[in-house]
Amino acid sequence: MKLIFEKSQAGRRAGTLPSYDLPPTDVPEELRRGEPPRLPELAEPEIVRHFTALADRTFGVDTGFYPLGSCTMKHNPRVNERVVALPGFRDLHPLQEEDGAQGAFELMWRLQEILAEVCGLHAVSLQPAAGSQGELTGLMLMRAYFADRGEAEQRKVVITADTAHGTNPASVTMAGFELKKVETDARGNLDLDDLRAKVNEETAGLMLTNPSTLGLFDEHIEEVAEIFHGAGALLYYDGANLNAVCGISRPGDMGFDIVHINLHKTFSQPHGGGGPGGGPVAVRDILEPFLPAPTVMRDGEDFRLDYDRPKSIGKVRGYTGPFGVFVRSYAFIRAYGPELRRMSEVAVLNANYMLSRLSGTYDLPFERLCMHEFVLSARNLKRDYGVNALDVAKRLMDYGFHPPTIYFPLIVPEALMIEPTETEPKETLDAFCNAMEKIAEEAASDPELLKEAPHRRPVRRLDEVKAAKRAIVKYGFDQHPDLRGERAEGETVEAQKGA
């Protein structure tokens, strides 16, 4: 398929502007544009065709099953798109005076209240733009809390689980803390002995998701909380797996002091090919003074922004956060009401059903009921037929499914991490499990079929080594190289991941 630049013809254009018949003005010569930017030149029909062709080569939740672990690829309700486009939201400037934004403020305040209730905590900031930014915000809150107590120098270390998503350690570094890891035991819980050995007066806190990326609820979570609180440290909850426990168990009740929520996971903000998202944080009252400013507060019948926050860590994102994301998440939750619990129940039911169907065919690292997701290992296929998790993933594409997450969490070899979500019907779960069984049979009878998969997508397996070596990251116009004649380099640089 051609790039949009390859379809351009000089002189074509789609957009025209109103002409106001005003005299032209001048930009001083030293600041004036020299060469114009080589933007595409197409009329409207060909722009529409181009993006339609791109959409046809893209698989979304709207297309089919998308069981990426810890991503929560649930259905995105269409009514949310209708309400986010209401002019009163869509065309509202963020610096509008407060009396002109009361509807927006009320929506944000209500969402804050809902998230506090779901988390079992006291105060919320909607500002962070994504889960990772929520993590960083949470770590900044930890640092501010300890600085306020005169313990800033002392509390240098944050502990993460060895099953943690890569963002956890990355956030720890960006926040200026040192990282320590704690091990997972044979049952899939944090190893308490390892934990006790590592927690001391230098510990600022724990970053944990519960259920873990193994899809398992930590059976000792209360003891874990006691260990950290007993050492004067805090607990941070990575909300990536919140879909498992809404209305069933609340992070605040588990002992967590700071929680980030992924609005694009649990609360149906569409993933958009990589974003946008929302990563609000909920905190225990001891941390409320440090929240980013401004917060949204209620003052009788009115709502306002509170900038008078002398202990605030500052601002992590422009304005009050990704407002359009709030609109969708609030709409999602208002469609459920207290029945939100049912969402989590069905998510967990769907996952356990799939687990029961697949645990005979693939290796099961942990002998437990799962929560909203589970991890299988393809190591039996690798051992017996030389077929690995990557090959299984690529062959699933031929069956019309998006593959699950592979090679994560790191502690499971040839990992396949599967999260169906609550919005999938039983027939889809059965069809996927049937395909997984078929693929295991194909591994035995025709491994080459898997090694050369996918066969039915717009492209075959792509040469990632060549991509990294050549680093062609934009169209070069006349200078654009033609890679097609060149020799292959190899497919995977590092173990792939999909979460």
Add this chain to the structure above:
Amino acid sequence: MRYLSLTDSDQEAMLAAIGVSSIDELFQDIPGEVRFDRPLDLEPALSEQELVAHFEDLAGRNAHTGRELSFLGAGIYDHYVPAIVDAILARGEFLTAYTPYQPEMSQGVLQAIFEYQTVICELTGMDVSNASGYDGTTVAADTCYVAKHATGRTKVVLAEALNPQVRQVVKTYAPGFGLEVVEVPHTEGITDPDDVRKAAEEAACVIFQQPNFFGCLEPAPELAAVANDAGALAVAHVDPVSLGVLEAPGRYGCAIAIGEGQGAGNYQSYGGPHYGFIAMRSDYIRRMPGRIVGETTDTAGERGYVLTLQTREQHIRREKATSNITTNQTLLALAGLAHLSWLGPQGLRELGETCMSLVAYAKDRLGLPLLFPERTTFKEFAVRAGCPAEEAIRTAREQGVHPGYALKRDYSGMEDALLVCVTEKRSPADIDRLAEVLGA
């Protein structure tokens, strides 16, 4: 519940297959003390129709640009968003796809990001762009992190004429990065290169905005030069809509160009979601935060696109990653690509020229004293309202017009200053109306 397909008989069959007799049993690993044993205290569920009515009520209590003639800018702009942008974003494949880690499933998204990266590089005169950052504020913080690691220095210099929200966010991130932040005051609405020269010694980067927060054109090539002379990275925070008439930062000595993409393709949406962009010289490609799409071939020799240089990123490098960013702003960046494709190079130039002509008309028509009369401006300018800014705003809004941003919210000594923004969506007749309500 309408988002669930599960029927009673489905549930029965599934529980039987699992080998439990109730849903409750599935949660047996959760200790009793942390079980939540009452219903969530949430308002009752709404049908779709009731939901829409509730949201229409909330939206109806906001003074949006359809109800109030607006001259508000100050970082977020009311530019015209063409219908094709809406049409493209409504495609469910783009809307509901995940990050393209499985490239065979996502060639459409990957190619679109590659095209977006190309457009950003063309606008800014840079060699590499990422697939988007969160917004125009966080990309400045990202840049400071890059500059720290590229230079080994721990001081960053910000022009005071850089958007106050951007500076606040940099100052919030700085302690965790181990960075000192120094701000250089403006002089009559622009930044004096001599003031920057002093501050830039031992700095990792110097960040200035073009056009700046006051709408004024900075002496950008000189600012870049003094940064480079001091061994600091020169960083321009730019308005994408201006880059049809203003020179690309890559052509006047900048190492990095960043900005808020909203004005190109996104509605105002009370401040988000939008997209930040970061583009750099190729020297810094390995320090780029966020995703980058690269071109390659498949096993059949056909051209294709993949995420590349992933060893920079959190899912591979973890605590040594260039950033923790995972979810970015892809869909909004796609809107930017669509909008800029709709404009083309001619249209972008005309858009910049139109804004500048409208501003010239407005300055003349308003007849109010300019805060910075000596300065050339782009699409915004500061005037003295002759009374405290909030009074001018209140009086104007009572007549259905928002006259602009009260600069006193961020800068001292600007009690009566209004930052008036004129985009192509404001006609000369609209400007006449503004003049009327400001009593000019």
